[in-house]
Amino acid sequence: MSEYRPGYEVAAEQVLELIVRLGLRPGDRLPTENDLARQLGTSRTVVREAVKILSALGRVRAQKGRGLYVADDEGMLGAGRWASFFLPADLDHVYMLFEFRRTQEMETSRLAACRATPAELRAIEEAAGRCRRGFETGREDLFNEGDDAFHTAIATASHNLFLRVAVREARRLQAQSNLIGLRGSVGGHAAQAVEEHEAIYQAIRAGDPEAAARAAALHIDNTLDDYRREIQQRLFSHPAGDRPIVSGSSARPTL
Amino acid sequence: MSEYRPGYEVAAEQVLELIVRLGLRPGDRLPTENDLARQLGTSRTVVREAVKILSALGRVRAQKGRGLYVADDEGMLGAGRWASFFLPADLDHVYMLFEFRRTQEMETSRLAACRATPAELRAIEEAAGRCRRGFETGREDLFNEGDDAFHTAIATASHNLFLRVAVREARRLQAQSNLIGLRGSVGGHAAQAVEEHEAIYQAIRAGDPEAAARAAALHIDNTLDDYRREIQQRLFSHPAGDRPIVSGSSARPTL
């Protein structure tokens, strides 16, 4: 039996213990790799592999030429590690992703309506304005940037780190799937999206959680409809058999 | 500026790409470290550090004397083991985490009520039973294992990959904070928890989404209350100034 345990694994634990024992706070610098190796009675190789693990987990940040640092909150949401890699192999994945976004954005909107500070409200409004300007001037990049900033600002105003990460990751994944071939947003739905943003913003400003959640849900649902239409077109324009991304597996109770 | 990017980081991505390109499935073996080094045109050192990152992310599993394998979903359990040292820098983090779990588990319960197959229902019931047995026999490990299996089974029955990941991550983080000092669950709330599990299960079985969501929310809320009580005790038993984990920063609109 023996249950072998690699050294870099115990080293990783020891480094974390060390952080606690030294009372290091996020942003603080920890000993150099060589020092750690000496203190832990092991080689630099092992220390380095331990550090890689800790950095992957978002506990430690390494900077070439500077040193090792205890990761701050933002480091925790960096490196997108839920999502680390994912390509929608199946149309179901796209639906799941929308469903996920719907859940997260409903909740962030709800919370934002309760908790947004004046400054955060202004940030949301400002982002919505940028998005609208992007649409009116036909500048797609500005529209997308504003759209992203809008939802991010709401997530920030929810004052929940984890929800913010969830929203960010979901949007990142969706952007990724956009690149695969599904493009939406600036199509026919764009004008509508601008109005929906306004509705969400007003509900949050008014401090009405449920209205904000409803408005957010509607926004996501309409965006999904947009995608659906585009997928229909795709399926239609493709001769059967040469099918695109879709592998269509289990028919499921809809979304 | 230049935005320097370490080689082990790109190597990690390349390995993931390779897994996709080769169509490797969980449990499959991937090339040896030396082969990878040759294929990626780099050194074994870099490959090893990349592999450590991927193993920390739960995508790859390394076994001494055997080789590297694509992680099966349970490979994640290994990650939780040595991540056991994690301290929520702030009490707010704990609250946020509960709030996050509440959102995710409400939604998974809601969806499970709509979508659970008979087999999944049985899995949920079975896990709940194990948890109850763990409580009745006073075996804490069995209780925790059953509790985890219960929530995981519901997440699976929601048929949404992303929500499942969210639930898993949230529970993992919470487990980590438990080890620091905040211990809950098997305390006074355990008996209640068993009943709440039953209520959730019944609502899902009955196919009543909103009842399931309400039951799940209640469960989380009660668990949080349990934590609150324990934290109170902690604060009380510690002389002021020698403060424990809590660094208490911004008072915020409650949860």
Place this chain on the structure above:
DNA sequence: ACTTTCGCATGTGTCGTACTCATCGGCGGC
């Protein structure tokens, strides 16, 4: 003929060393 054991091949884990290169701070020249 069956089982046990031994040894070898494979492949990850660990160590040491030498070097590249980004970063920072100080010293000297303009």
Place this chain on the structure above:
DNA sequence: GCCGCCGATGAGTACGACACATGCGAAAGT
């Protein structure tokens, strides 16, 4: 007083060697 060079620090990369876990097949023992 400002700019730029320059050396020190410390992470990133590479290579080579060996330790040690694992699996498998062949040889030895019953």
